Amino acid sequence: MRQTEPMSGPGGVERAAAEIVFDGATKRYGDAEPAVDHLSFTVPAGEICVLVGPSGGGKTTALKLVNRLIELTTGDIRIDGTSVDALDVTDLRRGIGYVIQQVGLFPHMTIEANIGTVPRLFGRSKAWIHTRSLELLELVGLDTSYAKRYPAQLSGGERQRVGLARAIAANPPVMLMDEPFGAIDPIVRARLQDEFLRLQQEVRKTVVFVTHDIDEAIKIGDRIAILRQGGKLVQYDTPEAILESPADDFVAEFVGHDRALKALALHRIGELELRPPTDGGPRAQRSTTVRDALALLIAERAQTLAVTDDAGTVVGSLTRDDLLQ
Amino acid sequence: MKGLVAGGPVIPNFGQGSKCEQTNGWWCTDWLHAHWGDTLQPALVQHIELSLIAVGIGFALAVLLALVGVRYRLLDAPIGVFADFLYTIPSLALFQLLVPFTGLTVTTVEIALVSYTLLILYRNMVEGLRAVPSDALEAARGMGLTRRQTFLRVELPLATPTIIAGLRIATVSTISIATIAAFVIPEGLGRPIFTALGQDVFKTEILAAGALTVALALLADGLLVLTQRVVTPWSHAR
Numbered sequence: 001m002r003q004t005e006p007m008s009g010p011g012g013v014e015r016a017a018a019e020i021v022f023d024g025a026t027k028r029y030g031d032a033e034p035a036v037d038h039l040s041f042t043v044p045a046g047e048i049c050v051l052v053g054p055s056g057g058g059k060t061t062a063l064k065l066v067n068r069l070i071e072l073t074t075g076d077i078r079i080d081g082t083s084v085d086a087l088d089v090t091d092l093r094r095g096i097g098y099v100i101q102q103v104g105l106f107p108h109m110t111i112e113a114n115i116g117t118v119p120r121l122f123g124r125s126k127a128w129i130h131t132r133s134l135e136l137l138e139l140v141g142l143d144t145s146y147a148k149r150y151p152a153q154l155s156g157g158e159r160q161r162v163g164l165a166r167a168i169a170a171n172p173p174v175m176l177m178d179e180p181f182g183a184i185d186p187i188v189r190a191r192l193q194d195e196f197l198r199l200q201q202e203v204r205k206t207v208v209f210v211t212h213d214i215d216e217a218i219k220i221g222d223r224i225a226i227l228r229q230g231g232k233l234v235q236y237d238t239p240e241a242i243l244e245s246p247a248d249d250f251v252a253e254f255v256g257h258d259r260a261l262k263a264l265a266l267h268r269i270g271e272l273e274l275r276p277p278t279d280g281g282p283r284a285q286r287s288t289t290v291r292d293a294l295a296l297l298i299a300e301r302a303q304t305l306a307v308t309d310d311a312g313t314v315v316g317s318l319t320r321d322d323l324l325q
Numbered sequence: 326m327k328g329l330v331a332g333g334p335v336i337p338n339f340g341q342g343s344k345c346e347q348t349n350g351w352w353c354t355d356w357l358h359a360h361w362g363d364t365l366q367p368a369l370v371q372h373i374e375l376s377l378i379a380v381g382i383g384f385a386l387a388v389l390l391a392l393v394g395v396r397y398r399l400l401d402a403p404i405g406v407f408a409d410f411l412y413t414i415p416s417l418a419l420f421q422l423l424v425p426f427t428g429l430t431v432t433t434v435e436i437a438l439v440s441y442t443l444l445i446l447y448r449n450m451v452e453g454l455r456a457v458p459s460d461a462l463e464a465a466r467g468m469g470l471t472r473r474q475t476f477l478r479v480e481l482p483l484a485t486p487t488i489i490a491g492l493r494i495a496t497v498s499t500i501s502i503a504t505i506a507a508f509v510i511p512e513g514l515g516r517p518i519f520t521a522l523g524q525d526v527f528k529t530e531i532l533a534a535g536a537l538t539v540a541l542a543l544l545a546d547g548l549l550v551l552t553q554r555v556v557t558p559w560s561h562a563r
Binding site: 067069089090091092093094095098100102103104105106107108109110117118121149150152153166176 | 458460463465466467468470471478485
C-alpha cells in the first residue's frame with residue numbers, strides 16, 4: 001500500500017529520542033516524609049533506565065512525575081531540555097508512551113482502535129491508523145489478524161504486546177513503563193523481555209522502566225537507579241558497576257549475595273573468544289547468556305559446550321573455565 | 326374524543342353485534358374483526374406514544390441526574406433516595422395526587438410514568454459508569470485524553486450495556502403501567518380494558534387489549550436487545 005502520510009511523529013517529523021533529566025525532583029504529600037526525595041539523575045537519549053527498589057521506594061511515584069499523573073512538589077524534570085511543567089498536560093502525555101502492569105486496553109475497542117488511540121488524538125486518518133497498527137502488530141510479534149479482535153479475546157501476554165504497540169503508535173520519543181511484565185507468568189515474561197530489548201534496538205526510545213525485580217532490572221537496564229524507602233536514590237549506574245561495586249550494604253543486600261553469578265548474565269557467550277569446535281556435548285546459541293550456558297553445563301554434567309550460530313551450525317566451543325573467566 | 330358515557334352499554338353494540346359477541350364467551354373473533362380499526366388499533370398507537378414519551382423524558386432526566394451523581398458523589402445518595410421514594414408511591418395514588426394540579430391530562434399521566442422510570446434508569450447509569458475498569462481510566466489519562474474525551478470515548482461506551490439493561494426494564498414496566506393511564510385520560514390500551522370491565526365483563530376485549538400490551542412489551546424488549554447487540558459488539562466477543 002502506498003503511504004501518503006509519513007509514519008513518523010505527529011508533526012510528520014521523525015522525533016529522535018530525548019534525554020530525560022531529573023533535577024531535585026521531590027514529591028511530598030502534606031507534611032509527611034517525602035515519597036520521592038530530591039531525585040537527580042540523567043537518562044541519556046535512547047537508553048533504558050530502570051527504577052528499582054523495595055515497595056515504598058517511590059519508584060512508581062517517580063515515574064508518574066514524568067507524565068504528571070502526579071505533580072512535582074519541588075524540583076524539576078526536563079525532557080529534551082523542556083520542563084514538564086512548561087507544557088500543556090495533555091500535550092505532554094500524548095508525547096510520552098505509557099505502559100502499565102494491568103495494560104489498560106479499552107475493552108470496547110478493537111485491537112486496531114486501541115493501538116490507534118493516540119494517533120487519533122493527533123488527527124490521523126483511519127487509513128493511516130490501519131496501516132500503522134498492522135505494522136506495529138508485526139513489530140511486537142503478533143499476527144496482523146489480531147487487528148479486528150477485542151482485548152477479551154487475547155491472552156495476558158498478547159494484551160501486553162498490544163499495550164506496547166499502543167504506547168509507541170504515535171512514535172513518542174519517551175516511554176514510561178510501570179512494571180509492564182509484572183502480571184505475566186515467568187516463561188512468557190522472559191520472552192517478552194527479550195522481545196522488548198529487540199524492539200528497543202529498532203525504535204531507540206528513552207525508556208524509564210519500573211520494576212521491583214532486580215533480575216529484570218539487570219537484564220533490561222542500560223542504567224539502574226536503586227531507590228530505597230522514602231524515595232531516596234542510593235545508586236545510579238550501569239548494571240555491571242552496581243553488581244561489581246554496590247554503593248552500600250543496602251544495595252549489596254538488594255542485589256543479592258549471588259551478585260557475582262548475576263553478573264554472568266550480563267554477557268553472552270558469543271562475546272567470548274571461542275575454541276575450535278569439538279564433537280558432542282550440550283549445544284547453545286551465541287545469544288545465550290554466560291550464566292545460562294554455565295547452568296546448562298552443570299545440569300548436563302559436561303565440561304565443554306558447543307556454541308552454535310542462529311542457524312544451529314556449531315561455530316566453536318567453550319569450557320567451564322572459559323565461562324568463569 | 327370518545328368520552329366515557331355514564332350508564333352506556335358495557336358490551337359494545339349490545340343486542341346488535343354478532344352472535345359470539347352476544348353470548349360473550351372467552352373469545353370472539355368477529356368482534357375483533359369489527360372493532361380493530363375503531364378501538365384496538367388507536368389504543369395501541371396511543372399506548373406506544375405514551376410509553377415512548379415517558380421513557381424518552383425519563384432517560385433524558387436520568388442522564389442529567391447521573392452526570393451530577395457521578396461527578397458529585399455526595400449527591401448520589403440523595404438523588405437515589407428521591408428516585409426510590411417516587412418508585413414506591415402506588416401508581417393510582419400518584420394519579421390522584423397529581424389530578425388537582427395538572428388535571429385529567431396527558432401531563433398527569435406522563436409525570437407519573439416518568440417518575441417510575443427514574444429509579445431504574447438512574448441506578449443503572451451510575452452503576453455502569455462506576456464499573457468502568459480503573460486500569461482503562463488510568464491508561465486514558467496517561468495517554469493524554471482530556472476529561473471529556475475520556476467520558477465520551479471510554480466511560481460512556483463501557484457503561485452502555487448496563488444503561489441499556491436499565492432501559493429494558495424501564496421500558497417494559499412503563500408499557501405495563503401505562504394501562505392505568507385510562508383512569509385519567511381515555512387513551513392507551515387501558516381504555517378498552519376499562520370499557521369492557523363492567524357488571525357483565527366483555528372477555529374478548531380485555532383479553533385482546535391485555536395480549537396487545539404484553540406483545541408490545543416483548544417487542545420493545547426485543548428491539549432493545551437487538552440495539553445492544555449492534556452498538557456493543559465487544560460485549561459478547563469472547
